[in-house]
Amino acid sequence: MNRSILVNPYVLIAPGFLLAAFIILWPLYELGTIATHEVNRFGQLRGFSGLDNFMSVIRDPEFLGALGRTGIWTLAIVGGAIVIGLPVAMILNEDFYGRSVARVIVMLPWAVSLTMTAIVWRWALNGESGMLNSGLRAVGVLDANVQWLAQAATAFPVQIMIGILVTLPFAITIFLGGLSSIPDDLYEAAKLEGANGWQIFREITLPLLKPFINIAVVMNTIYVFNSFPIIWATTQGGPANSTDILVTYLYKLGFRFGRLGDASALSIMMFALLLLFTIIYVRLAMRGERS
Amino acid sequence: MKLTRKWKRTIVSWALLSPLIVLVLFPFAVMFFTAVKPPGEVLQPTWWPSEFVWSNFVTMWDATNFGRALWNSVYVAFLSTAIALVVSIPAAYAMSRFRFAGQGFFRQFLLVSQMLSPIVLVIGLFRLVVWLGLLDNVNSVVFVYAAFAVAFSVWMLQSYFSTIPKDLEEAAWIEGASPWQALVTVFLPLALPAMTVTALFAFINAWNEFVIALTMLRSQDSYTLPIQVFSLVAGRYTVEWHHVMAAAFVATLPVALVFAWLQRYLVRGLALGAVK
Numbered sequence: 253m254n255r256s257i258l259v260n261p262y263v264l265i266a267p268g269f270l271l272a273a274f275i276i277l278w279p280l281y282e283l284g285t286i287a288t289h290e291v292n293r294f295g296q297l298r299g300f301s302g303l304d305n306f307m308s309v310i311r312d313p314e315f316l317g318a319l320g321r322t323g324i325w326t327l328a329i330v331g332g333a334i335v336i337g338l339p340v341a342m343i344l345n346e347d348f349y350g351r352s353v354a355r356v357i358v359m360l361p362w363a364v365s366l367t368m369t370a371i372v373w374r375w376a377l378n379g380e381s382g383m384l385n386s387g388l389r390a391v392g393v394l395d396a397n398v399q400w401l402a403q404a405a406t407a408f409p410v411q412i413m414i415g416i417l418v419t420l421p422f423a424i425t426i427f428l429g430g431l432s433s434i435p436d437d438l439y440e441a442a443k444l445e446g447a448n449g450w451q452i453f454r455e456i457t458l459p460l461l462k463p464f465i466n467i468a469v470v471m472n473t474i475y476v477f478n479s480f481p482i483i484w485a486t487t488q489g490g491p492a493n494s495t496d497i498l499v500t501y502l503y504k505l506g507f508r509f510g511r512l513g514d515a516s517a518l519s520i521m522m523f524a525l526l527l528l529f530t531i532i533y534v535r536l537a538m539r540g541e542r543s
Numbered sequence: 544m545k546l547t548r549k550w551k552r553t554i555v556s557w558a559l560l561s562p563l564i565v566l567v568l569f570p571f572a573v574m575f576f577t578a579v580k581p582p583g584e585v586l587q588p589t590w591w592p593s594e595f596v597w598s599n600f601v602t603m604w605d606a607t608n609f610g611r612a613l614w615n616s617v618y619v620a621f622l623s624t625a626i627a628l629v630v631s632i633p634a635a636y637a638m639s640r641f642r643f644a645g646q647g648f649f650r651q652f653l654l655v656s657q658m659l660s661p662i663v664l665v666i667g668l669f670r671l672v673v674w675l676g677l678l679d680n681v682n683s684v685v686f687v688y689a690a691f692a693v694a695f696s697v698w699m700l701q702s703y704f705s706t707i708p709k710d711l712e713e714a715a716w717i718e719g720a721s722p723w724q725a726l727v728t729v730f731l732p733l734a735l736p737a738m739t740v741t742a743l744f745a746f747i748n749a750w751n752e753f754v755i756a757l758t759m760l761r762s763q764d765s766y767t768l769p770i771q772v773f774s775l776v777a778g779r780y781t782v783e784w785h786h787v788m789a790a791a792f793v794a795t796l797p798v799a800l801v802f803a804w805l806q807r808y809l810v811r812g813l814a815l816g817a818v819k
Binding site: 259261262264265267268269271272273274275276278279280281282283286295336339340343344346347348349350351352354355356357358359360361362363364365366367368369371372373374375376380381382383384385386387417420474475478480481484485488499502503506507512515516519522523526527529530533534537 | 549550552553556557559560563564566567568569570573574576577585586587588589590629630631633634636637638640641643645646649651652653654655656658659660662663664665666667668669670671686687689690691693694697722747750751752753754757758768769772773776777784787788791794795798799801802803806807
């Protein structure tokens, strides 16, 4: 009796599979139903409305703005995390005194809740009392206080900077994994051949790291695309929706404006987009496994 | 000679890393120095307080309803981690020890659901929780966190389990142990580190989660720490920043310390979960 349970993989998998499938499939079914029906703000369904909700989202100028900003947001953070993360990982891969301390510090943002990070930055960026202004003025970078989060021109770039900072640990982790898989002989051989640092980087490190960079790009794209707390806890998409990205816009549609039909339609579209990213990731991961 | 070269590398490395390190430590410094300022000085943008008011941490406790939120966070994080592990360990064991029809499908399913963020499902999840009658109940959050933790837990555990040789269990069977005995006496002790790392991941994720808690929890009594601290800031005209920063500091410190302590193992786990 005992034996049959332990040896039957389906019995072992069932509880985990059912729980995970339930939490995805049920909400997805709900979303699909609401998205294709007329619905009032209390969530009561009226008649079938086909693609009306989808069309109303696409025609909303706020949607287009949020879509564009999501593109900038994702590109800038993923790009920034790769461009900064790669050299940092290469430094952390070298042997120097205090390396483990440096690693802990660089990885630290990952352990802190994004909400707390964002709230602390919100306070640090405060125009009159914020410590960033006073710090920068003391160093001589600024003459007058900057209202960082109260104007669109500075709010979004600052949020992107915070985004890069909290995305770095994950990118660096993947790169460190990649760097440790490159055999030392290769570097030594290259040095014997007289290659300089830049040549070694371009001809050895970069090509061998490429699969890891691909994975970091795709996974970070998925995470950053979905990232909600940084923007919500600093500006809630303001001032005047100028920092809304798709996830904050979605949240407002659903829980502030009570436009449940539109919100569900948007969820479905974002779900489809995420699925596409995931398929790309699975392809990349499988290719990595085969080689 | 060798020593001096390493010292040179040390200086260059730290110099290159210093801008990033300043940026990473900046929020911690802001949190700490604001938290210990006398209340009258909080709005003055100076770094160093005229005196260190440690009692801010005591007044914060009551003023921010911290105890209740701390208890909710501990409850949610522990329970959701426990549930996720109880269902994930057998599944990961099956994935690493058996070949069966549908295994490829299950792998794909795990990968896809690992990628899914709760935010795109949040409206459907909200309706599910309402339907279950669990709105504004911490158990709703426990349930959702546990379910979303299953995918990466199984994924991470199976990549560890696959590194534990099957021969060890088989040797125990040959010596007359039942599969259960082999599992408990041979496999589980070897798998314990993997389970600990996975549990820590699930715990930290649950401890830090924002959007699900923001949606499902509607009153002070059920708020977890991130939502409680957020509620002290959002939509208020006057914010008691020294209390907010003290609360954020106390909420952040334990997890950050555990992370710093176990960083090597956690980072290896993160890499395994992501790349393999």
